[in-house]
Amino acid sequence: MNESAASLPTVVIGAGPVGLAAAAHLVARGQDPLVLETGPSAGTAVREWSHVRLFSPWAEVVDPAAEKLLAPTGWVRPDGAAYPSGGDWADLYLQPLADVLGERVRYGTRVTGVSRNGRDRVVDADREELPFTVHLVTPDGRQERLTARAVIDASGTWSTPSPLGADGLPALGERAASDRITYRVPDVKDPAVRARYAGKRTAVIGSGTSAFTALAQLATLAKEHPGTHTSWVLRRGIGENTFGGGESDQLPARGALGLRAKAAVDDGCAEAITGFRTTEVVRSPDGRLVLTGEDGRRLGPVDEVIVLTGLRPDLPFLDELRLGLDERLQAPLELAPLIDPNVHSCGTVHPHGASELTHPEKDFYLAGMKSYGRAPTFLAMTGYEQVRSIAAALAGDREAAERVELTLPETGVCGGAGLFDEPDAQTAPAGDGGGCCGAPTSTEIQGTDVPTQ
The missing domain is CATH 3.50.50.60 (FAD/NAD(P)-binding domain)
Known part of the structure; x- marks a missing residue:
């Protein structure tokens, strides 16, 4: 990537737990993130299930780089053994983290498309040397276009729940009811x-x-x-x-x-x-x-x-990118066999990072719940490890990017909500x-x- 493109920000789509953690890791490595959040505040999707209590305690849902970024403000992590509700997670952690990031987070901003600058998905010429172009709609309804050196899509899957129909399509009469x-x-x-x-x-x-x-x-x-x-x-x-x-x-x-x-x-x-x-x-x-x-x-x-x-990833706005996705799970090809719910629970998912999350489109990553496609085996600390590795890769630290260490709890069913509040x-x-x-x-x-x- 040329010098002018390398000076551009890394766009992070989504100001949820993993998107904000990605921004924290990028800042820790001297990189310039720009987080685009469609909702009016940090953790907008999390707030929609604010009444639900997580089944992971505070110790497992606070990212280490984010905690370091928050520390100078006097922020203290809640009791690590306690279980936050979705509302607690958003109010006591996500919003303070977004506030520390300040102008690096833009609210009410909906991403409508991502591509390479001047190249659709067909064109090969100089593709990897060009920045990304991100099309968006601003809070006042204006269309805008910005450029980025890299893109991390951590927008999750909350907005696209799977239907009632057992064949993956809406059942007859489902929409009418x-x-x-x-x-x-x-x-x-x-x-x-x-x-x-x-x-x-x-x-x-x-x-x-x-x-x-x-x-x-x-x-x-x-x-x-x-x-x-x-x-x-x-x-x-x-x-x-x-x-x-x-x-x-x-x-x-x-x-x-x-x-x-x-x-x-x-x-x-x-x-x-x-x-x-x-x-x-x-x-x-x-x-x-x-x-x-x-x-x-x-x-x-x-x-x-x-x-x-279950939930499924929203992919149409990424149509002009060259993605390598598993045909069943709609997860990155290298990651899919590691998270296949027919074989794995979240406790048996192999530790993974940037290497397993790469696509043919260089410097584009799916992270967090969206990286798991339709698999329900995601845990927050998995996402935090993903973006730690991605930030290292984008900073050119391949050794750190490949040094992925994570121990996950073993068990049965994963994903979705936790205890009710x-x-x-x-x-x-x-x-x-x-x-x-x-x-x-x-x-x-x-x-x-x-x-x-």
Whole structure:
């Protein structure tokens, strides 16, 4: 890269945990970052699940370079053994970090495209010598174009949840029923949200920690509002690892969450519907929803549907870049086999950094949750290690970039949300027992049974 291009900033897309950590590492290496955040504040996506408690403690969700950058301001990390909520993480760590970075962070700025300056994805000539061009929309709606020496996309996957349809596409009728479908873990402490689910029948679709959190939330609601009941819809069957690592989980809060979800089923607050892959959503005469499975079974009617089937990367604005992505996970080719959820939990992910995150487009990186594509096995400290390595590579320190050392907790299910924000949620592994809901009222499921898978 020529001298003028090398003097340009490195654009970081997203002011979330990993994007801000990337900026901190770049600053530590004398580099000039520019963070572009579509929301009005740091951690905008995190704030959307502010009521959810992480299953990683403070000691594992604060980046070391960020902590050093914050130290001169008098900032002190909260108790390392405590578990922050999403709101805590944003207010007590992410926003102070963004404030220290100051004008290096621009809010309300949406990136609409990234390419090479004067080159579309077809043209080879002098490609690696040219800076990147980043197209964006400013807070006042103006279109703007800036240039960068490198780009780190840490925009995450929060904005693109996977649909209800088991084939990866929206089920028939899914969009038309959007008034009764949500793709987020509900905050039942919010009065409006509470009224939406209290005394109602809800279908929860998904098998990860976000689904566990929703089951636990609704089970708590059921204790206070008779008639609240959940149908937990799984595309597969219930096996030995369905509820995660339990008491053997090296992230105790995550193990406790799985046990709370199990208690919701055991106590009758929720019933598990296995081997059900939704193909269609139909509105019944009373306005409620009926789900149809690919085997012809029907579930419902239910009042609400919570779809927690994972997230996927937003890639269209990167179309003019030469990306090397795995055809299944949509993760970097070298990283994909290390994080394949068919083989790995987050505890068995091999330590990785810039080498595994490279693309044919030199000096462009996907980092954080977005680098994992559709894999749900991401942990914050994985992202922090990624951007440490990337910053070293961009600074020309190949030895440091390749010296990736990381020990991750072993266990079962990873990704998604953690414990819901309840004071005793950190210590009560399986609820208070005693049959919180009694025997469930039967839910109508019509058609023939299929084997659990």
